[in-house]
Amino acid sequence: MRMVLIGPPGSGKGTQSKLLTQEFGVPHISSGDLLREAVEKGTELGKKAKGFMDSGALVPDELVLGLIAQRIGRSDCQRGFLLDGFPRNVAQGKALEAMLAESGCPLDHVVALEVPRAAIIERLSGRRLCPGCGRLYHVKFDPPAGEGKCDDCGKALLVRDDDREETVAKRLDVYEQQTAQLLDFYRNEGLLRLVVGSGTPQEVADRIRAAVATAND
Ligand code: AMP
Numbered sequence: 001m002r003m004v005l006i007g008p009p010g011s012g013k014g015t016q017s018k019l020l021t022q023e024f025g026v027p028h029i030s031s032g033d034l035l036r037e038a039v040e041k042g043t044e045l046g047k048k049a050k051g052f053m054d055s056g057a058l059v060p061d062e063l064v065l066g067l068i069a070q071r072i073g074r075s076d077c078q079r080g081f082l083l084d085g086f087p088r089n090v091a092q093g094k095a096l097e098a099m100l101a102e103s104g105c106p107l108d109h110v111v112a113l114e115v116p117r118a119a120i121i122e123r124l125s126g127r128r129l130c131p132g133c134g135r136l137y138h139v140k141f142d143p144p145a146g147e148g149k150c151d152d153c154g155k156a157l158l159v160r161d162d163d164r165e166e167t168v169a170k171r172l173d174v175y176e177q178q179t180a181q182l183l184d185f186y187r188n189e190g191l192l193r194l195v196v197g198s199g200t201p202q203e204v205a206d207r208i209r210a211a212v213a214t215a216n217d
Contacts, residue, residue, distance in 0.1 A: 001026055001080040002105060003212070004087065004096075006182065007113030008175045009168065010124040011197045012204060016113070017084040019205045027076050031086035034067045035059060054161045056170035058088055058178065065095050072099065080108075089178040090185050109212050110186040113197030113204070117172055125165045128157035 001024050007013045014030065021028040035053060038046030045067070049059045068086050071077070087093040100106050115123075126139040128148075132155035137144050144151050162171065186192040193211035197204055 001082075001109070002100070002107050003080070003109040003111065004083045004107060004186075005111050005113070005208075006179060006186075007197060008115060008117075008120055008179075009162075009171045010120040010127075011113040011115040012201065013084045013113060015201045016204055016208060017082050019201060020208065021082050023209075024080070024082070026080040026082055028082050028084060029068070029071050029077075029086070030084040031064055031068060031088075032084075034071060035064070038067070054167075056162055056167040056174065058174055061089070061091050061095070064088075064092065068096070069099055087182060088175075090181050093182050093185050107191060109193065110189075110191040111193050111195055111208055111211060112183055112186075113195055115197040119198065120172060121165065121168055124163050124168045127160065127163050129160050129163075130155050131158050 003020075003024075003026075005013050005017055005020075017028045017030065035046070035049050039050045039053065040046070045063055049063055052059045064086065068083075072081055072083075083096075087096050097106070122140075123138070126141070128137045128139060128144075129135075130137070130150035130153060132150060132153040135150055135152055136142075137150075137157060144157065148157050149155070150157060161167070183192060193214075195204065195207045195211050
């Protein structure tokens with residue numbers, strides 16, 4: 001199963017990807033995670049990407065495309081993959097199509113999560129990250145037992161640089177401007193399934209499963 005999950009930042013793509021990849025037995029490929037890894041490792045690509053990421057802008061396509069081509073070329077992707085956060089614009093969508101055409105394995109599904117802007121700002125600006133173990137919390141929906149400290153490793157929780165409120169607003173603007181055209185692109189290809197992204201993770205996963213099953217009919 002080769003699937004793309006599209007949605008604004010904070011729409012629950014990461015959570016859904018984890019649920020769905022376990023179920024479908026394919027790797028979860030997050031372009032944001034690949035880029036953050038490159039930044040942490042201090043690679044040349046990471047150094048070039050960091051400024052764009054911290055300001056909420058998209059990283060230039062040529063940096064992202066190489067990372068994705070390399071990742072989906074690995075052997076664990078032979079049975080498929082779930083892409084999260086890539087493609088983000090039409091140019092990336094076309095580049096992905098070309099990469100997959102080479103291997104004769106086109107996309108099966110494109111699912112787009114829809115969540116209202118106010119709900120996203122509340123979700124993201126309340127998100128806290130443990131720098132020690134990577135666990136995510138939310139000040140309102142999933143707070144730690146001790147204020148500001150990770151329940152698992154006791155480290156002080158941080159706000160991810162790009163989860164600050166002004167950056168969240170910028171990331172949403174970027175999403176609305178660039179990704180809306182990507183949705184049209186996939187709509188024209190007959191691949192797009194729109195799914196309501198509010199509710200519990202399980203409710204959203206059920207809707208995605210139903211949307212994918214209908215597409216297979
Ligand atoms: P995410 O974790 O998917 O929200 O991505 C975090 C940041 O990484 C984004 O705000 C962008 O700066 C960058 N990024 C992730 N995926 C892409 C992509 N497909 N194209 C360009 N930039 C990206």
